[in-house]
């Protein structure tokens with residue numbers, strides 16, 4: 346397993362967010378954002394973290410303190426039930442080394458250690474094998490396919506995976 350460290354989102358993470366603002370990552374969400382929108386997203390991450398409703402992290406590996414990707418979880422409404430949703434990305438040159446699944450497991454541990462017990466969902470598109478593999482490797486359970494509204498008016502054909510934090514805390 347790769348050695349990784351998660352660092353809670355901080356003022357220094359604007360550059361990381363700019364590096365993640367690629368067509369590949371953002372086309373699912375309507376396309377790359379302009380500088381103003383990236384800055385607004387960065388400030389939103391900082392604010393939501395202060396408020397305790399969303400937690401984004403920089404993924405650090407040895408020799409790369411500026412980060413090689415990001416992972417996070419936030420409050421989510423699952424068919425009317427309170428839940429958490431999670432998401433992740435790893436920069437292209439660092440893929441295929443198991444960084445994302447290791448980071449997701451560490452994030453789930455962090456969430457559990459801070460007292461979270463709600464189920465954590467993830468919604469990779471059905472045509473995203475790498476991200477579906479991350480769910481499987483991190484121990485999520487596949488519930489089935491879902492038409493997921495990623496943002497108002499943007500519906501994606503995704504899988505719905507869930508990780509049961511409450512069950513893992515009893516294990």
Ligand SMILES: CC(C)(COP(=O)(O)OP(=O)(O)OC[C@H]1O[C@@H](n2cnc3c(N)ncnc32)[C@H](O)[C@@H]1OP(=O)(O)O)[C@@H](O)C(=O)NCCC(=O)NCCS
Nearest residue numbers: 433434435440441442443444445446468469473475476478
């Ligand atoms: C999904 C993603 C985070 C996976 O990160 P990762 O650290 O490369 O994860 P892994 O090393 O476990 O690889 C996952 C799968 O990617 C594929 N993969 C392997 N090598 C790869 C490479 N060099 N480049 C891309 N994908 C590769 C494999 O299918 C692998 O699964 P396997 O090990 O079971 O064969 C990364 O591909 C990414 O950032 N993709 C774009 C963003 C995205 O889709 N985010 C999720 C939105 S829900």
